[in-house]
Amino acid sequence: MVDGKDLVEAMAVILTRRPEIRDVVRQSLKNKGLKSENIFPVMDEKECLKFLTEHDYGLVILDWEFAPDKVQAVLIANRKEHRLESHLVxxxxxxxxxxxxxxxxxxxxxxxxVGEVTTDTIREQVKGLVKEFQNTGPMRKMLLAVDSCRKNGDHANALEMLEKLYAKQPENERIGIELAEAYIHEERWKLAEDVLRALMTAEEVAPRVKHLFARCRLKQGDYNTAIASLKGAQILSPYNVERLLEMGNLFLKLDRAEEAESTFDEILEFAPNSKPATFGKSASKLLMGEVNEALAILNGVANPRELSAIFNTAAILAIKQQRFDAGFALYQKALQLLSKKPKLVSRILYNMGIGFVKWGKNDKGLKCFEKAAEQDPTFQDAGHNIKILKAAPQAGSGVSLKETTDLSESASEGNEHEIPLMEISGFDGGEEEVELDDVLSNISKVG
Structure with a gap:
């Protein structure tokens, strides 16, 4: 912990594109004793995230107007696994x-x-920030002790300290939330839920409590309660990107594509450049059979790897929902779009093979794995599945295949930032079974 006499060694980062904000904050920090060389104005959230990683304890000044989703990414990163008491913000x-x-x-x-922020307001807030940085309050002292244990790898003692704090102050919302998160981190879901249920009896329930409670119910497969709790939290705090993404992805998993799209749209209303929300909306469109609309959304936004991942996600969701024809139709379109990317094609074919085997069509699964291995001879999982299926090729036989790939192995090909906008006429969501032999014959050997 830094005390007053060491303030000159304190570090600060300022994330903003507004020069007037940057200059006032920087000068205010200097006036309070920070060295110029220890103040880092940045215009890239990656630099800000790097600061969080490289410095144990400092000051972080964020401008919401930089980009709400990226600012929240910094706030999330500011609460690392071991760090309860993060950089002051x-x-x-x-x-x-x-x-x-x-x-x-x-x-x-x-x-x-917030609002029309004056120079005097910034100076006063910076003054308060520096004062809090120098003086450790009772709550922070308690949490810093827990933090110290976690940094040293003593998670058991850290948890015990939180449990003792909670036993003494069960009404303290912050301690309860930290304890619940600690239980969740250790997958002790029942204990976490017990703490959260107690916190939910308060007259005013914090959105974070509802959010964590939703995760507990989701773990138990109680989707309706989880969604209701997420919605309740979102009413209280409607700009939480992390929660909206979780809710949108849950709707996708439940085959409620229209609700998923609406949820991702909520993010895009206040964070129009959010890539996860854009990709989520496009996946919703794909699940509704609106392929051209999805491609229009992705055009100029997604690189080839991202495009393949979005189609892959939508196809897997469709197959899990027993909509096999729709899932394979999505894979077919992905193959058309990415025909000149052999490693990506290989992974898509691989996942198609997994889907066919789940559908009980082992012969078609084998063809997909063979073509995947042809496209990328180094892809060992495809070779493994070929051997397994050749040993037990009959449909419906129990086979132990490698898990579905997430396409990350082919990320080296994903360095292009634009995709062609392709009009696909006559696509009806996959009412007819994909003609696999036609698809495979159209894939030329490249690379």
Whole structure:
């Protein structure tokens, strides 16, 4: 912990594209004793994330207008596994909205300034930030002790300390949330849920409590309660990107594509450049059979690897929902779009093979694995599955295949930032079975 006499060694990062904000914050920090060389104005969230990684304890000043989704990514990264008490944060926003303040509260942001922020306001907030940095309050002292144990790998003692704190202050929401998250991290879901249920009896329930409770119910397969709790949290704090993404992906899993699309649209309304939300919306379109609409959304946004991953995700979801024809139709379109990317084609064919085997069509699965191995001779999982199926080729026989690939092995090919916009006429969502031999014969050997 840094005390007052060591303030000159304190580090700070400022994430903003607004020069007037950057200059005032920087000067205010210097006036409070920080060295110029220890203040890092950045205009790239990756540099900000790097700062969080490289420095144990410092000051983080974030401008909401930089990009709400990227600012939240920084806030999420600011709560690492071992770090309960993170870098101190000052959040600035040009819009005076309660929803922004709610997000700040969820992430325990220390100081917030919204609306028409004056120079005097920034100076006062920076003054408070530095003062809090120098002086350790009772809550932070407790959490720093837990933090120290985690940093040293003593998770058992850290958990015991949280349990003792909670036993003494069961009404303390922050301690309860930290304990519940600790239980979840160790997959002790029942204990986490017990803590959260107690917190939910309060007159005002924090959105983070509802969010964590939803994760517990989701783990138990109680989708309806999980969705209701996520929606309840979102009403209280509507700009939480992480929660909206979880909710949208849950709707996709449950084959509720229209609700998924609506959820991803909520993110895009206040964070229009959010890639995960854009990709989620396109996956929703694919599951609804609106392939051209999905491609229009992705055009100029997704690189080849991302495109293949989106089609792959939608196809897997369709197959898990027993909509085999729709799933294989999506794979077929992905193969058309990515025909000149042999490693990506190989992974798509591999996943098609998995799907056919799940459908009881081992002969077609074998053809897909063979073509996958042809496209990428180094793909060992495809070779493994070929051997397994040749030993037990009859349909419906029990076979132990390698798990579905997530396409990450072919990421080296994903360095292009644009995809062609292809009009696919007559696509009806896969009412007819894919003609596999035609698909395979159209894949030329490349590379």
């Amino acid at each position: 000052f959040l600035i926003a040009a819009h005076d909205e309660d929803a922004i303040v709610s997000v700040a509260q969820e992430f325990y942001v220390n100081f917030v300034a």
